[in-house]
Amino acid sequence: MTSQNQTQVKLTELIAPSFYNIHWDIVEHKHTHYKLSGGRGSTKSSFISLEIILGMMQDPQANAIAMRKVGRFLDESVFQQLIWAINALGASNDWKIRYSPLGLTYTPFGNKIIFRGADDPQKIKSVKLANGYFKYSWFEERAEFDGEEEERTILQSLMRGGSEYFVFYSWNPPKSMNNWVNQDALQTREDTLTHHSDYRTVPPEWLGEQFLIEAEALKETKPKAYEHEYLGIATGTGGQVFENVTVRAITAEELDRFDRIYHGLDFGFAADPAAYEKMHFDKARMRLFLFGEVYGPRLGNTKLAGKIRSLNPLNRLVTADSEDPRAIDALNELGLRVTGAKKGPGSVDFGMEFLSDEINEIIIDPRRCPNAAREFTNYELDRDKNGNFKGSYPDRDNHTIDAVRYALEDVMTARKAKIRNKKKYGFN
Structure with missing residues (x-):
């Protein structure tokens, strides 16, 4: 930790065991793209937010951008998630929170996290930084985006002027295995790590008793829905939207x-x-x-x-x-x-x-x-x-x-x- 105001926190108290190896993979920068899918309660978004905050507090040149397909959902998702990570790491005194427009600034270095919706791609293309570069990019709820081409277009604007990059993708898999995002997860590239997780690898006390009760109830009454929602399994094979x-x-x-x-x-x-x-x-x-x-x-x-x-x-x-x-x-x-x-x-x-x-x-x-x-x-x-x-x-x-x-x-x-x-x- 870089500030005396920050509380010493063990990462094992914040990161679920299924993400331990990925954390060290990021520390050693073995990959550029980290594609993390999973069901409800898998803590994938928590993990990503912690990695971004930790990385920015160690690199004065590191800025980040967090994205959703629809900009109006940023506040209630990635913005709050990153604030959670700041508080969980005991670093709230060193971060400035701005609500209009949404923004987070690490005050010791002045590096920033900005938030954008891909429903207005021009706002992403026109983003400028006074210092540093976008070391971290995060596509949250990836399945909402229109495909790999849209992601590539965005990244071509963001991945400039830096020495190393980390691109995070998080999503709950759609039902259809033929959906583009599920198909993409099957592809392999040397610079890409793909990971799937679910709530069963998370300490139960993190999720709470009621979460587990709801999961077990769905498992008993609607096992296919349980597999899709809680285990993150693509239970459909075609493009039919209404299977109910x-x-x-x-x-x-x-x-x-x-x-x-x-x-x-x-x-x-x-x-x-x-x-x-x-x-x-x-x-x-x-x-x-x-x-x-x-x-x-x-x-x-x-x-x-x-x-x-x-x-x-x-x-x-x-x-x-x-x-x-x-x-x-x-x-x-x-x-x-x-x-x-x-x-x-x-x-x-x-x-x-x-x-x-x-x-x-x-x-x-x-x-x-x-x-x-x-x-x-x-x-x-x-x-x-x-x-x-x-x-x-x-x-x-x-x-x-x-x-x-x-x-x-x-x-x-x-x-x-x-x-x-x-x-x-x-x-x-």
């Missing part, structure tokens, strides 16, 4: 019990169809039932309003695509109650992951919702020119899917807030 869909008739008895009804609307443009979906969300069992649909191209506002009214006789609030405020105003003038979805950066990815991962089962009645049944069962990721699945969701043949996302926007927002409140930075 059941297409079947919804019974009259089930319909009578539905009490949490939601309505969503995706407007049609030109030849694209408008899509309205009516659904029930079973929060206790995390099941979604689709049992009402309006779907078709060139539906005028009057005709669309009439069809929706027949499925929504109590005139419950409909959440619609906010990209067409004039259509929303027109439907409200016709007597419907329609509001625009809030959307925002990252809302598509979060919504798709909520529908595909958080919901245990999506039951679609094929007679009442034939187009939803078709779109949900056929929706797949695109492939890049090398045949690997891309990390982004294709914007086509997804009109009913978008309508469902809009309808459940408040449910997903509440779920996200709950996850955020429960999250303990340092062991993710």
Whole structure:
């Protein structure tokens, strides 16, 4: 440690045993690229944050950049994670924290950590440093990025003017083994170390009793989901996004019990169809039932309003695509109650992951919702020119899917807030 204000801390009290060898690999600079995948609670992000902070406190020329695909998620992830590492190392007196814009500065040397989102690549390309160079780069939640080409473009701007570099990648593997990030982990390069970890190699007291209870409960009830979420295993083999869909008739008895009804609307443009979906969300069992649909191209506002009214006789609030405020105003003038979805950066990815991962089962009645049944069962990721699945969701043949996302926007927002409140930075 370089400052008398820092508390002496044993790294074995902060780094899980599965990362001991990687720590020494970094000390000896045996590799440049460190690709660390794993399940929940594997502490890969904790390890990376500690290595970056330790390295910067030993090298006056070392600066770092931490990145997410969507910039608005930086504060609640890598920024807080690095602050955790500073505090865990007893070095808080030697670091200056800036919240707007996000930044961390090691005051004895003046070297910095900056934070950027790849949703605005120009901001990464235009980054300039007064002193030193970007010795450390961190791609957090790597699976969110669009592929190796995007990473290479970013690194070509960052890896200049220095003598040695460390590039860290951390991610929870997507379900599909064909996803580009899972395929990349199979590749070998002399300057790259690839590592996979899960919570079973972490001291139990670091994670807490409830974490272990939740893991064991999922293992018992949904072993495949347990393997994917907690062990970080790619349990799927193809590009199908929704592996939790059941297409079947919804019974009259089930319909009578539905009490949490939601309505969503995706407007049609030109030849694209408008899509309205009516659904029930079973929060206790995390099941979604689709049992009402309006779907078709060139539906005028009057005709669309009439069809929706027949499925929504109590005139419950409909959440619609906010990209067409004039259509929303027109439907409200016709007597419907329609509001625009809030959307925002990252809302598509979060919504798709909520529908595909958080919901245990999506039951679609094929007679009442034939187009939803078709779109949900056929929706797949695109492939890049090398045949690997891309990390982004294709914007086509997804009109009913978008309508469902809009309808459940408040449910997903509440779920996200709950996850955020429960999250303990340092062991993710």
